[in-house]
Amino acid sequence: MVAETEARSASLPERTPWRAWLLPGLALLVGGLFVISLGVGPVALPPGDVIAALAGRGEAAHRIIIWEIRLPRAILALAIGAVLAMGGAALQGLLRNPLAAPSLFGAPQSAALAAVATISLGINDALGWGLPLAAIAGAFASVFLLLAIAGRNAGLLLLILSGLAVSSLAGAGTVLAMNLAPNPFAALEIAFWLLGSLEDRSMRHVMLALPFITVALLLLWLQRGGYRALALGEDAAASLGVPVERLRLTTILGVAMGVGAAVAVSGTIAFIGLIAPHLMRPFVRHDPAHLLVPAALCGSALLLAADIAVRLIPATSDIKVGVLTSIIGVPFFLYLIVRERRSLSGGMA
Amino acid sequence: MNPPRIVLEDVAVRLAGRGIVGGVSLELSGGALVALIGPNGAGKTTLLKAMAGLLPHGGRIAINGSEGASLDRRARARLIGYLPQGHQVHWPLPAEDIVALGRFPHGVVDPRRLSPEDGRIIHEAMRVTGTRGLAGQSATTLSGGERARIMLARVLAVEAPILLADEPTASLDPRHQLVVMEILRQQARQGRLVVAVTHDLTLAARMADRIVLMDGGMVVASGAPADVLSDRQLAETYGIRALRLDHGGEPALIPWQVEAQP
Numbered sequence: 001m002v003a004e005t006e007a008r009s010a011s012l013p014e015r016t017p018w019r020a021w022l023l024p025g026l027a028l029l030v031g032g033l034f035v036i037s038l039g040v041g042p043v044a045l046p047p048g049d050v051i052a053a054l055a056g057r058g059e060a061a062h063r064i065i066i067w068e069i070r071l072p073r074a075i076l077a078l079a080i081g082a083v084l085a086m087g088g089a090a091l092q093g094l095l096r097n098p099l100a101a102p103s104l105f106g107a108p109q110s111a112a113l114a115a116v117a118t119i120s121l122g123i124n125d126a127l128g129w130g131l132p133l134a135a136i137a138g139a140f141a142s143v144f145l146l147l148a149i150a151g152r153n154a155g156l157l158l159l160i161l162s163g164l165a166v167s168s169l170a171g172a173g174t175v176l177a178m179n180l181a182p183n184p185f186a187a188l189e190i191a192f193w194l195l196g197s198l199e200d201r202s203m204r205h206v207m208l209a210l211p212f213i214t215v216a217l218l219l220l221w222l223q224r225g226g227y228r229a230l231a232l233g234e235d236a237a238a239s240l241g242v243p244v245e246r247l248r249l250t251t252i253l254g255v256a257m258g259v260g261a262a263v264a265v266s267g268t269i270a271f272i273g274l275i276a277p278h279l280m281r282p283f284v285r286h287d288p289a290h291l292l293v294p295a296a297l298c299g300s301a302l303l304l305a306a307d308i309a310v311r312l313i314p315a316t317s318d319i320k321v322g323v324l325t326s327i328i329g330v331p332f333f334l335y336l337i338v339r340e341r342r343s344l345s346g347g348m349a
Numbered sequence: 350m351n352p353p354r355i356v357l358e359d360v361a362v363r364l365a366g367r368g369i370v371g372g373v374s375l376e377l378s379g380g381a382l383v384a385l386i387g388p389n390g391a392g393k394t395t396l397l398k399a400m401a402g403l404l405p406h407g408g409r410i411a412i413n414g415s416e417g418a419s420l421d422r423r424a425r426a427r428l429i430g431y432l433p434q435g436h437q438v439h440w441p442l443p444a445e446d447i448v449a450l451g452r453f454p455h456g457v458v459d460p461r462r463l464s465p466e467d468g469r470i471i472h473e474a475m476r477v478t479g480t481r482g483l484a485g486q487s488a489t490t491l492s493g494g495e496r497a498r499i500m501l502a503r504v505l506a507v508e509a510p511i512l513l514a515d516e517p518t519a520s521l522d523p524r525h526q527l528v529v530m531e532i533l534r535q536q537a538r539q540g541r542l543v544v545a546v547t548h549d550l551t552l553a554a555r556m557a558d559r560i561v562l563m564d565g566g567m568v569v570a571s572g573a574p575a576d577v578l579s580d581r582q583l584a585e586t587y588g589i590r591a592l593r594l595d596h597g598g599e600p601a602l603i604p605w606q607v608e609a610q611p
Binding site for chain 2: 232
């Protein structure tokens, strides 16, 4: 009765074998960038010396440079890039929208505001456990507020406008704290949260952020089946047994933990969550569940590469990595807007 | 397997403070294609969603003898296949991955790692709907008719004894309307309970075993097509008059003209 479609051949090959190489390839790329990142700086070290120093051999000075200065920085770039990217991929899966990203929702800005506020008020010092917790609370509040304003089946336009409002408010709050800062040094310290940087981080910073980031990555990864089912809309997903409300809350919590912990040690680094998932989507047949891990690896690679680039770009004063990701990210965001023009002007995603 | 059965007792649904469905009592059993019809805003979709367990409701809905609310999420998902209106897909997923989502309630998390049994069921669902040739095609490049059949294959792959379909033939060409209704009728013949919301009175009159007519949030008539689709009933609920034909002993009904409102 409906045999005519049987004759038509599939437009995609059944199971492309090269896809099996995606994860190993990305892992290799991240590993390579990690080693390069350890080698780049005022004292340039070739990969051989880096690996020797990591293994506890080679010159004592090299070992100190690698272990004390560059390793924390590289670990943070790896972890923060991963969690920002997976957070973006998860939000996009939840909202079924390629333009959803933590930074467009004001999450990092709100985390920064919470961090700055608690420091200005003298509740936290910059190396205490209270700081990531405050930042996580700030990020959670912003994403929760945003989804509450925008509602369940919010259109793209509504989400982005609300995100703009939230991030502007948080940004204004941070600048106000700078404005009211008792001395220029305090103002400089606050400016750090706006710029976003991985310079001069220690293992203490790694210890502060890594547990939260690890939990966030795990929490988001466990929701992957739900994101795939949501491709059919909330009703169909719920009818398949996906606990949609719980999925929303878990996603917000996971994103907030990851972004909050990242911001607590690096300030705001934007657009990784937008770019990485977009780059990986064609390689996973647009599957929102299979996207999570490749996106995370791609995010690690992007942030490692950006952090290497800021050390190589000749400039009179240091360019912060958060500034670089924004300079690359904003044009990319514009490009995505152009691509999504149709759904934007239609109002609904 | 006992024939599936849904019993509704005094079911009421309020959305945003407004009563959409009020006081619906119904008994539906397997082996029948039930057409749920009624004018726009009659509460058909809302009632269907309540049956699927997607909306909080007053009254009782019992699925195979057990209270709907007491079923856990997975168990309900295996018992009831729900096909929403509009056939939307938000990502350009390959068609076969969409069909594989039907196995989600049975614990399939990854469409690339299917047991032979799950693979067979997906294959069969795509065969029945004539969509095997579309397997690798991206959902966003499918035509309306193709997407409707992929979505139908997805819900068939659940292998649920109860199938609730919301306007499965809307915006399809006449051929695909017939194809989809025929598939639903076959499912009912296999012992399933199939409830389909539709605006197509001609198809409902011809294909359905039973018609439930809703108006203003209530069931105003329920029974065999010939009884429910009487001239009086059509005039009262739809405000239309139908043309009736006899095609070799098979009655056909065509909505024909607007009746003056009573």
